[in-house]
Amino acid sequence: MPQVAAHHEIETIKRSRAHSATARVAYICRTTVLDDRTGETHRYNNADGELGAVQMVGYDGSPADFANGLEAAEKRKDAQVGRSSILALPNELSDTAAARVVLAYQVQLRERYGCASVSALHRKPGNTHAHIVEDSRDADGNKITVLSNKRTSSAEIEHRRKTWADLVNAEIERSAPKVQKVDHRSLERRAASGDLEAAQRVSVPHLGAAQHAAMKAKKKTARLPSWVRQRISEARELAKAFTELRAAEKAYQRLARVKEAIERSAPKAKPPKRRDRGHEI
Template identity: 35%
Template sequence: MASYHLSVKTIKRSARRSATAAAAYRVGERIECQREGRVHDYTRKQGIEETFILTPKDAPDWAQDRSRLWNEAEASETRRNSVTAREWELALPSEISAGARSQITRDFAQELVSRYGVAVDVAIHAPHREGDQRNHHAHVLTSTRKLEAEGFTTKTRVLDSAKTGGVEIEQMRGLWAELQNRALERAGEVERVDHRSLEKQRDAAQERGDKLSAEELDRDPELKLGPAANSMERRAKAMAERQGREYVPVTERGAVVHAARQARVAFR
């Protein structure tokens, strides 16, 4: 079943993080951080399906060099507590093809470039071996300054401001839902995603007089399993299928999630 996830995090020096390390880890490359004098080598990292960089049309040529790009981003910040990058983490629908997942991720990244004038570095990851095999996802790392012909310039304050940041992120959340739903429709899938909270979805259903949907949405958000429990439940499901028997959750969290899903299916 298609599910929605978009989260936005910041790469902060105050948390002892750097844009160079974040980029190297997500794309599985070796980047030497000139500011720290450290080498971040993740060339052995597996599960990376695709990486690419998108920049504004007047950006300098060196912006396509990942090491140079993120070292320049680090050099443009002088404060010890600077935010040097921003990460948008996206869940990708397993119901569509790898090519379609790549395209909607690229479309989302291009909108970030066009809307904020930033550099965008994308890594699309396959599901973890021990996790849910539907968990295709992308890490979209962006600069926190505009990238222009002369290099990094002004901060993207529209995303930093308490007044405008939430509004901007909500609009991007809506765009991500729209991109996924178009791809699901093209693939002939009936499932759709919704970026709104359950409460907002329920209110909308009530406003249009859809009592059945409103009642179905009158529930708590689904409990997150976490990597360890997810792995255990996946193995339990696979074993149940091999043995031709009904799947029985093996963790407390798994039981809660399974019961909630079964209740929703019965309700429909």
């Protein structure tokens, strides 16, 4: 049976990028968190009803207290206060099954790094995923460097992605055996290993968001009457001509300023001396 990709995105929460653990926890838990360090209040609600189970491992307080604890542990202005992950889940899993997978993954993080974490399950139509915010320090207060060290980070991230995929697949076997299993590897790696289905998908050129938007706009324009498309084309030509005219005008103004500066800096010519020829007799 073909396998789908196990999306697993990891990001460091950095103050140097204006990130904060309080803002991230408030967002994923759809709650209000007052940042004790800055005095700022981060407020999110669950108006869309997408929030599922919120779970904590390695910490006995509330998510807000956990977030403030992460901030209080770091004094530097450019500190890395924690890590945030987004992990995709099969939509076919029940809320209970999905929460069970997330909790098992948090326990794995605790056993491997000694860090506490908070998670929140989000379920949108066709998009079930979990957010996890984890401490960047272990239970003894030591900084966890295996993920920030360039020599070890790649292998560690690979391990985490495989761990997540294994936990998801174990839950699929347990509660939804007809659901496609997931694979933590990229399509290119799967194709190289002989996965024909992945090879076929790799052969299809990838279109980014900009290309998709352009194609979508082109399709919408194609459905318009011919006279409307003609007016749109004329308007685009006028806009292009106006842009070129403005560019030419700015270039002329720059040349005029340069000419004026040259004229001001050039030495002024002295008037010729008048010779006194005396009186003629």
